Amino acid sequence: MRPRNxxxxxxxxxxxxxxxxxxxxxxxxxxxxxxxxxxGYGKPELxxxxxxxxHVGPYRAGEHIxxxxxxxxxxxxxxxxxxxxxxxxKDGREQVLGFYLPGEVIGLNAIYPDHFPCDAxxxxxxxxxxxxFPAMSALAAxxxxxxxxxxxxxxxxxxxxxxxxxxxxxxxxxxxxxxDLGERYASRGFSGTQFQLSMSRGDIANYLRLxxxxxSRVLGRFRAQGLIEIEGRALTLRDAAGxxxxxxxxxxx
Amino acid sequence: MNHAIAVPExxxxxxxxxxxxxxxxxxxxxxxxxxxxxxxxxLREAIRASNEEPIPRPLSLYVHVPxxxxxxxxxxxxxxxxxxxxxxxxxxxxxYREIELLAPLFDRDRPVRQLHFGGGTPNFLDIARxxxxxxxxxxxxxxGRRGEREFGIEIDPxxxxxxxxxxxxxxxxxxxxxxxxxxxxxxxxxxxRIQGVAETRAVIEGARAAGFASVSVDLIYGLxxxxxxxxxxxxxxxxxxxxxxxxxxxxxxxxxxFKAQRQIEAGELPDPATRxxxxxxxxEKLCGAGYVYVGMDHFxxxxxxxxxxxxxxxxxxxxxxxxxxxDCDIVGLGVSAIGRIGDSYSQNARDLAGYYAALDAGxxxxxxxxxxxxxxxxxxxLIGELMCHGELDTTEFGARHRLVFAxxxxxxxxxxRPLADDGLVALDGAAIRVTPRGRxxxxxxxxxxxxxxxxxxxxxxxxxxx
Numbered sequence: 001m002r003p004r005n006x007x008x009x010x011x012x013x014x015x016x017x018x019x020x021x022x023x024x025x026x027x028x029x030x031x032x033x034x035x036x037x038x039x040g041y042g043k044p045e046l047x048x049x050x051x052x053x054x055h056v057g058p059y060r061a062g063e064h065i066x067x068x069x070x071x072x073x074x075x076x077x078x079x080x081x082x083x084x085x086x087x088x089x090k091d092g093r094e095q096v097l098g099f100y101l102p103g104e105v106i107g108l109n110a111i112y113p114d115h116f117p118c119d120a121x122x123x124x125x126x127x128x129x130x131x132x133f134p135a136m137s138a139l140a141a142x143x144x145x146x147x148x149x150x151x152x153x154x155x156x157x158x159x160x161x162x163x164x165x166x167x168x169x170x171x172x173x174x175x176x177x178x179x180d181l182g183e184r185y186a187s188r189g190f191s192g193t194q195f196q197l198s199m200s201r202g203d204i205a206n207y208l209r210l211x212x213x214x215x216s217r218v219l220g221r222f223r224a225q226g227l228i229e230i231e232g233r234a235l236t237l238r239d240a241a242g243x244x245x246x247x248x249x250x251x252x253x
Numbered sequence: 254m255n256h257a258i259a260v261p262e263x264x265x266x267x268x269x270x271x272x273x274x275x276x277x278x279x280x281x282x283x284x285x286x287x288x289x290x291x292x293x294x295x296l297r298e299a300i301r302a303s304n305e306e307p308i309p310r311p312l313s314l315y316v317h318v319p320x321x322x323x324x325x326x327x328x329x330x331x332x333x334x335x336x337x338x339x340x341x342x343x344x345x346x347x348x349y350r351e352i353e354l355l356a357p358l359f360d361r362d363r364p365v366r367q368l369h370f371g372g373g374t375p376n377f378l379d380i381a382r383x384x385x386x387x388x389x390x391x392x393x394x395x396x397g398r399r400g401e402r403e404f405g406i407e408i409d410p411x412x413x414x415x416x417x418x419x420x421x422x423x424x425x426x427x428x429x430x431x432x433x434x435x436x437x438x439x440x441x442x443x444x445x446r447i448q449g450v451a452e453t454r455a456v457i458e459g460a461r462a463a464g465f466a467s468v469s470v471d472l473i474y475g476l477x478x479x480x481x482x483x484x485x486x487x488x489x490x491x492x493x494x495x496x497x498x499x500x501x502x503x504x505x506x507x508x509x510x511f512k513a514q515r516q517i518e519a520g521e522l523p524d525p526a527t528r529x530x531x532x533x534x535x536x537e538k539l540c541g542a543g544y545v546y547v548g549m550d551h552f553x554x555x556x557x558x559x560x561x562x563x564x565x566x567x568x569x570x571x572x573x574x575x576x577x578x579x580d581c582d583i584v585g586l587g588v589s590a591i592g593r594i595g596d597s598y599s600q601n602a603r604d605l606a607g608y609y610a611a612l613d614a615g616x617x618x619x620x621x622x623x624x625x626x627x628x629x630x631x632x633x634x635l636i637g638e639l640m641c642h643g644e645l646d647t648t649e650f651g652a653r654h655r656l657v658f659a660x661x662x663x664x665x666x667x668x669x670r671p672l673a674d675d676g677l678v679a680l681d682g683a684a685i686r687v688t689p690r691g692r693x694x695x696x697x698x699x700x701x702x703x704x705x706x707x708x709x710x711x712x713x714x715x716x717x718x719x
Contacts, residue, residue: 008661200305213362216308223308232306 055079057127065106065120065128072114074130075107081126082198084207085109085118096207099123099199101181103188107133108150108157124198168250173208174218176247178228182237193237197230260540261692265529267675268693272525275696276703277549278640279572280598281633282623284591286705287600291622297358299597299624303582304360306595310582312359312394313367315572316386317587319344319605320377322412325446326516327434327476327504331589331603332373341378344605347612348587349389354617355584356393364397365390367578370406376413380420387424396425403428403466403578410452415459422463429460430469430500436490437483440476443521450490457494467557470496474531475504477521484531488538498559499544499552500574501535503528536693548640548695551575568641575641588618596625628704631656636699643687643695668701 057079059065065076065083083100097118100106110116111133140147168176186192197204205212222228227243229236237243244251276283303309317331320341324334333340368390378386396402405428406421418429433453434446441447457468470491474484491499506522508514523531536546544552545560551574553559562568562577569579572591585592588608591600599622602608611618625633631654638645651658659666659682666680673680677691678698691698700706 008657008659008663009655197307201307201309202305204307212360216362219308230307235307 054130054132055127056130057081057125059122059126059128061122061124063122065122065126066116067119068116070116072107072110072116072133074132075105075110075136076120076128076130077105078102079127079129082123083120083126084123084199084203085120086206087118094206096203099181099203099207101184101188102190104184105153108154111154123200123203166250170208170210170214170218171221172247172250173210174215174222174247175227175243176250177204177208178222178235178237179240179243179247179251182240193240195235197233197235260689261536261546262689263533263536263693264690265526265533267677267690268529269525270675271677271694271697272529273697275700277696278636278699279570279574280591280593281636281703282598282625282629282705283703284598284600287598287621287623289621291597291599291619291624293617293619295597295622295624296592296594296599296617296619299594299599300358303595304358304363309360309363310580311364311366311397311578313571313576313578313581313583314365314369314390314394315583315585315587315590315592316348316368316370316375316390317372317585317590317601318370318375318377319373319588321372321374321409322377323445324513324516325434326444326513327473328513329505329507329511330373333605338379341382343609344588345378345382345386347609348386350612351586351618352389352393354612354615355586359394359584361395363395363582364401365394366397366402366581367576368402368404369573371573372407374409374412375406376408376417380417380424383421384424399425405430405467407432408456410456411446411448413456414452415455415462418456418459418465419463422460422465427465428467428469429456429465430471431456431496432471433487433491434471434473435476435479435484436487437479439478440483443477443517445516454494457496467497468494469498469500470494471500471502472535473502473504474535475506475523475528477517477523479523479527479531481527481530481534485534485538488535492538492542497554497557499539500550501532501539501552502550503532532693546692547575548643548692549574563641566642570637570640579637596630598623598625631661632702632704635702639685639687639699639702640695643692645685646683647685648683662702665702669698672698672701 056076059081068087078100080102082102083106085097085100085106087095087097089095100120106120107116109118136146136150140150181195181197182192185195199207201212201215204210205215208215210218219228219230222243223230225242227237227239227246229238319332321328321332321334322336390396404424404426406426407430408418409432421429431453433448434444435441436448436450438447457470460468472487472491504522506514506517506519508517508519522528539552540546543555545555545557545563547553547559547563547568551559558577559568559575563575567577567579569576571579571583571593582595583591583593585599585601587601588605589601589603591598599619601618602611602620607620608618611620623629634654635645635650638650647658651661669678669680669685672678672691672694675690676688677694679686679688687695687698
């Protein structure tokens with residue numbers, strides 16, 4: 001065996017892993033940290049209320065977190081990794097509904113039908129906090145701040161879907177997609193200008209309703225225009241303002 | 254980058270001292286590290302992942318033609334000596350099958366920017382067969398547009414003429430690499446390769462007439478019966494042919510590994526001092542004639558794109574030596590061919606029987622390979638940088654690969670220390686610079702960073718550094 005030499009490795013950089021929580025503290029980036037702490041509850045208090053926050057994972061790339069039709073018991077906050085949600089029709093054709101980054105929550109769209117209306121698949125090794133939903137609803141009933149937070153998450157989810165509505169050019173869609181990703185990373189305290197595009201180009205194409213070749217062509221054009229730098233999956237937004245101008249009709253003010 | 258283009262300093266005493274067996278680092282990790290647990294499933298997965306990058310890399314195809322009409326005794330390549338064209342047809346049948354299996358795994362929007370035919374002797378195939386093979390490749394892969402691609406082939410001029418080369422030009426080839434080794438008749442007799450200057454010139458002139466963009470020739474020093482005076486005449490004849498690139502390889506006498514070499518009388522090999530002087534003479538002559546020493550075995554005209562890529566900092570290492578297309582995924586086709594896709598290397602079965610058996614069973618003929626881990630990728634980048642540009646900014650490199658250079662490579666820097674004391678490299682804490690004295694000993698410098706050396710698995714399989 002050759003010698004291993006881990007000495008001298010720097011820690012993972014401003015890398016998107018929301019994993020600074022423990023048994024009694026929320027991760028800084030957790031969707032629920034703000035809401036719960038604002039009303040004086042930490043994790044110990046929540047578990048006393050039987051609102052168990054359970055760490056689950058790792059899920060490897062390609063593994064399902066839940067499948068369409070599974071009974072709805074819990075929502076999941078992403079601690080590390082990236083997740084896509086998608087629908088698969090009876091011919092096996094997939095439609096990508098969205099991507100979820102560390103600190104974001106999946107499963108909210110299952111609240112009404114009481115079963116999951118889509119699949120959730122890890123795009124790279126992923127870890128989650130699992131929140132039992134019955135316990136969480138009980139908590140929301142007693143704590144308006146938690147309820148408000150749930151509503152906020154739900155409306156965000158609805159807003160995200162409209163990113164793709166309407167008749168827009170490939171450049172507009174791609175620019176809006178990149179700006180949106182950057183802003184979501186930034187809002188969780190990660191770098192909003194340098195991140196990994198962990199979704200495959202097929203998934204990006206599917207999500208943006210473009211051909212895979214178009215995804216690469218548009219990214220290549222953005223690179224030639226100095227808007228982005230891209231090496232493998234490592235993306236740098238060189239000119240976020242320029243991208244925002246291109247994608248503005250799809251982006252909130 | 255000026256360091257890299259400086260004329261190297263030729264110090265026979267120093268070179269003799271560092272003259273040990275070492276890899277050429279056309280890949281890192283080197284081929285002896287490839288493992289049998291990398292097979293078809295792993296290759297398919299590597300290709301799938303490579304298609305899913307946001308901007309998938311363009312492709313570079315390598316096609317191996319293993320046949321030769323006559324055995325050159327110095328040869329260490331994977332080849333089969335025959336005059337039977339039926340053998341070529343049976344091989345082509347399998348090669349087509351491999352193309353049909355492999356090509357559809359790559360997304361169609363990945364253009365072929367580079368194609369290289371190596372051997373063996375690629376011109377074992379006549380123009381009709383070459384045409385059919387090119388047609389199959391064009392049908393199953395997406396060839397880049399003319400002007401955005403380079404198609405090269407290795408030619409043995411003893412079995413080709415101007416017409417043949419013009420035929421290749423019509424098929425889209427625009428680079429040729431011509432084997433010469435040495436024009437000295439005594440040497441040619443000793444290595445069983447009798448080749449005249451005139452037939453060599455016919456091929457080169459045919460290529461120029463057909464509009465080929467680049468002509469490269471190969472020489473070998475260290476062959477039996479080679480003398481300084483004879484090699485000097487060869488060099489003059491080569492300069493008169495005015496190739497764009499010249500490769501000057503050192504002969505590695507490893508008769509226990511390569512059967513053909515057992516025909517060579519060890520007593521006729523030049524002694525180490527002569528061997529060095531032969532290379533020294535080539536260096537002096539070529540640099541004197543305006544060629545730039547690119548590194549390792551390679552020289553190029555100052556206006557050749559290899560030399561230009563080196564000045565621009567975009568040169569990369571590949572299996573043919575140096576390349577301006579390092580950004581491509583390499584697809585290896587044919588027996589023993591090596592591919593480099595994403596973070597993987599893979600090699601096809603090295604014997605015809607194994608290659609045929611896999612394809613006859615409908616399987617990809619990959620026999621071994623390697624999935625590079627993060628440490629491999631870091632070292633590959635580092636060794637490539639030193640071999641191509643002779644200079645490494647350790648701070649910038651550390652930032653790019655997320656490491657504290659002096660800590661991560663503490664043991665390697667200690668190994669490099671005596672080389673620095675000998676003036677091969679300059680270490681100033683912020684950079685590693687290969688000096689003009691070190692330019693001829695790039696392998697010895699790179700070996701300091703090879704994590705696989707010293708585990709007892711390799712040295713005997715490598716040729717000497719010079």
